Amino acid sequence: MTELKNIRNFSIVAHIDHGKSTLADRLIQHTGALEDREMKQQVLDSMDIERERGITIKAQTVRLEYRAKDGEIYVLNLMDTPGHVDFAYEVSRCLSACEGSLLVVDASQGVEAQTLANVYQAIENDHDIVPVLNKIDLPAAEPERVRTQIEDVIGIDASEAIECSAKSGIGIEEVLDGIVERLPAPEGDPNAPLKAMLVDSWYDSYLGVMVLVRVIDGTIKKGQTIKMLAADSEHKIDRVGVFTPKGVMVPELGPGEVGFITASIKEVADTHVGDTITDIKVPCKEALPGFQPSRSVVFCGLFPADTSEYEALKEALAKLRLNDASFEFETESSTALGFGFRCGFLGMLHLEIIQERINREFDIELITTSPSVIYHIYMKNGERVELHNPADMPDVTKIDRIEEPWIDATILVPDEHLGTVLKLCEDKRGIQEDLTYVGARAMLKYKLPLNEVVYDFYDRLKSVSRGYASFDYELRGYEESDLVKMSILVNAEPVDALSMLVHRTQADSRGRALCERLKDLIPRQLFKIPIQAAIGGKVIARETISAMRKDVTAKCYGGDITRKKKLLEKQKKGKAKMRMYGKVEIPHSAFIAALKMREN
């Protein structure tokens, strides 16, 4: 058990790409927690997908031991958090387990949208904050300007910001000393009854469910029987350990310490993040405030491209959910796509990650339907319906009004791209709330409808600003809106998988774009195929696929029939991937492409 005064619990807040994971790597390396040969980039990001994309999805912790200038050994618990807005809930629970934060800002790029969102969260959690200017050795680094920015925009003292370069290993010791000297030690009473916070839990194939805890008061040790207050469950602890970052068993954890326990818990779902853990015999008096459970904000249908893979997809989703309780799924059936699942996610990045993991880890090709937010539908009879699948839209004549979710968005953009970004926000029905300047960059505050954001806002923003705009948001609330259900009809038959709820003002352009795209994606067939977008009975856009006119091999090669037969086999194999829609064959690749959120 480490003395309280020698413990520092901290997290690192930063915008994506500002070097958070590299700095974490360097701190681990400098304190000798890992041998050089054990080091790899982004040590704490254990998923392949995290390393490839350079993002952190799952929070990780590591316990470092550092001999400070005063000659004493300090235990530094780093809680690495995801930076993306989708995982904001995960950030917030990690922050609540720490007393301080390093605010890492790229010295050449300055403050970005995610810097703001994350640092405000740290401030809300009463954190002491040590600003760190990273990438100080880049020729474009402007530490003075960035220091002023931090003071102006965030409003914290940056005069003693630590300058470092995680990549080149400059200033790492200063950062470690900063943590020891400028962040507070945790408080707690070793003699009080056990009170610990359940920070996170996940499934480990060797050890079963692992629970990450932060001890507030008392001690937690092997053999102890604990009670989880919110879950109202009892467990006997069979392991207590810390991550260095390798898992190492310890006899016990005392106040202020962070580590893991295992206690023969069957499922991750049996644990509640933010729950209070105490001793069954000597319980603490008061429970911790706890967290709101995470809620899905984006929904879509996931269907196996090959209908025979339905069971495999079901298993894949169940397996992923073992470790990620933040997404939900239920069965859904579509006339166009067959059997699949309606899934809820924390946001678009979360959706993409799950989709990619299913594809990569389970080798299942997916068709993903248009993402939808949750609409509140108030019926004339006073009932309120939560709708996230256009297919479930109630009879419009019985609807009194529909409300949609809005967000408060913060966008930082260099002046030269301001015009196009403003136009994008206006096109997306945004309402400007503020426009200020952070150095040469504009800081925009916009109120935006979430459904526009999940459609293609982020990709469009990147493209119109050539990647220079940064964006973050938080949910604001629901407001009434003029939304309509737009159906797509192929050869006069509605294709359920392609219907969507859109704002009336967007229906025309969205409908036209989708019809045009489908015209290119559905191959010609023996007859003309009309493609229409309609609201109720009113057609708002129309395209026609002409009948096929020529498809014959001109020359038949001598007697090489085998080759011709292979062509036929190939065509027939292609046919297996077709979905019949009335008389029309639609290749599943057309669904994938039509529903692709990214527009090129």
Added chain:
Amino acid sequence: MPALTPNNLPALKGSDYKGPAAIYVHWPFCQKKCPYCDFNSHVRDHVSHETWRNALVQEIETMATKFPNLSAKSIFFGGGTPSLMEPETVYVVIEAIQKHWAPNRGIEITLEANPSSVEASRFQAYKQAGVNRLSVGIQSLRDDALKFLGRLHNAGEALKALEVARNNFDRVSFDLIYARPQQSLTDWETELKEALAFDPTHLSLYQLTIEEGTAFYHQFHRGKFTLPDEDEAAELYGLTQQLTEAKGLPAYETSNHAAAGEESQHNLCYWQGGYYVGIGPGAHGRLPAQDHGSAYAHAQIKRPEDWMKAVEANGTGLETLEYVDAEDRAVEALMMGLRLRDGVDIAAWEQRFGYPANQIINNTELLNMKTDGFITDRSDKLQLSAKGRPLLNYILQKLVT
């Protein structure tokens, strides 16, 4: 895979089949490789005609020992460029074939020829060697198009060669390639009318297609040129049918046109699902097997030197020999047979392969396509309508279960 030799060939049951077969002989050499061609053709500085002569004869003898009871109903010299063969070789090969496989009465012996002046000078000698039908690879009557197609002759030479051919042979056919880059309907109309003015009795009119492994394939995919799109290609095809029919040369097959009775008997054998023997590098064949309706598919080694080595060692350059069961044969016969304007006689087809038609053909699709007019409304035969013919690949894929 080790070369197949006559000794390790699987027991060829059915080799006692008595009946007609078409004999294909492949001459694999060209002066220059054409950018659109993906046939088995090779450019070599020196070819020992005597060695090749002997090897072709050797292979004929070997195949004949395995299938001694076939009778030759046609011989076709293809390539490559068979008009680079010495007439002596053509003569010896024809003799060898007729010695081992009794020729049918009125046997058709075709040779494919390039219309260069050097080659035209040999036409008469080919006639004396036994050839009775010449197929001239004119390809275009436009010099710029011939240049684009990588041909070594110009339009003037082509016309002269055609004249020489007609002076020597009763039966002459020639090839044209259309649907070329930037070729307009009017361009093609003028060119085809010029061709028809020669009163041919047989014509092969192919739309230019881009095949993998050719020079055009790479150029096309790098955007060096574009081809008419589907609608333009369909217009060009339609115009071709219209002009040839008016001239009494309707398409009896997708790309082949003939006056009545002038059809290529050799090619009809492929399209009607008959038996044929392939001699020479890269040649293919379909040989009789014992079980009702089944066959052996064989293919010879493609590279000339490797084929030659195998013939010298084993008597044949056989590379693959696969058993094709009756069901596969039935599908093949449909695939090929529907290329013909006449279509496929259902009763004969069922009888020959021993499968009821509805076991191979999707009846719902068939009825739909009859209703929609892509297939003619006949119960005795399966036949594409004029509207269906240019859509054969798509129709087949829907039709074959």
